[in-house]
Amino acid sequence: MALSTYLELQNSILDWIVRPDLAALAPDWIRLLEARVEQELTLSAQVTQFTGTLVAGTATLSLPADCSQIENVYLSLDPRGALQYVTPQQLVARRDASVGGQPRVYTSIGAVLQFAPIPDAAYAYVLSYYATLPALSVADTNWLLQHAPGVYLYGSLVEAALYTQDDQAALKWEALYRRATSGVVLADEQGKPSGSVLRVRNL
Numbered sequence: 544m545a546l547s548t549y550l551e552l553q554n555s556i557l558d559w560i561v562r563p564d565l566a567a568l569a570p571d572w573i574r575l576l577e578a579r580v581e582q583e584l585t586l587s588a589q590v591t592q593f594t595g596t597l598v599a600g601t602a603t604l605s606l607p608a609d610c611s612q613i614e615n616v617y618l619s620l621d622p623r624g625a626l627q628y629v630t631p632q633q634l635v636a637r638r639d640a641s642v643g644g645q646p647r648v649y650t651s652i653g654a655v656l657q658f659a660p661i662p663d664a665a666y667a668y669v670l671s672y673y674a675t676l677p678a679l680s681v682a683d684t685n686w687l688l689q690h691a692p693g694v695y696l697y698g699s700l701v702e703a704a705l706y707t708q709d710d711q712a713a714l715k716w717e718a719l720y721r722r723a724t725s726g727v728v729l730a731d732e733q734g735k736p737s738g739s740v741l742r743v744r745n746l
Contacts, residue, residue, distance in 0.1 A: 693723035
């Protein structure tokens with residue numbers, strides 16, 4: 544059974560529940576599963592690096608649209624200028640709007656990073672973050688479907704069973720989903736190759 548693309552996943556879901564009449568609902572079950580994965584899994588395969596340059600006199604930077612969690616931020620200096628995270632309140636207390644300099648700390652408010660001191664020059668930076676899972680409704684496949692198809696299949700079957708109000712099936716698929724996710728997490732913790740390479744994007 545092929546299970547490497549969005550269409551193949553939809554077909555497999557319908558085959559497993561033997562309900563071809565519910566084909567129109569398969570994308571909804573997959574999207575619900577993706578939302579669940581976003582809440583439950585944080586894996587090294589999601590780590591992405593984003594590079595760019597801070598603008599002199601500008602204390603803010605918009606985060607990439609797919610950023611779900613920041614890992615670290617540093618300036619491309621020699622030695623590397625790692626920035627320390629502080630709370631928004633701490634940053635305000637440390638910022639002097641009249642004095643610029645090399646940024647030392649940062650905070651995040653919504654989808655924006657703020658720095659202190661305010662950059663007094665153009666500083667190249669590297670932002671490492673956990674990217675959201677590319678939705679299969681947009682991408683025909685993604686790293687999770689390629690390397691852990693069971694997470695997608697069993698998680699989607701849980702959603703299908705909830706829709707059809709089949710409690711027994713929901714319990715069965717839930718157990719298989721948890722076994723699949725546990726395997727992914729264990730492999731990630733042990734540093735096994737995930738098949739996903741750290742992605743570097745330039746601004």
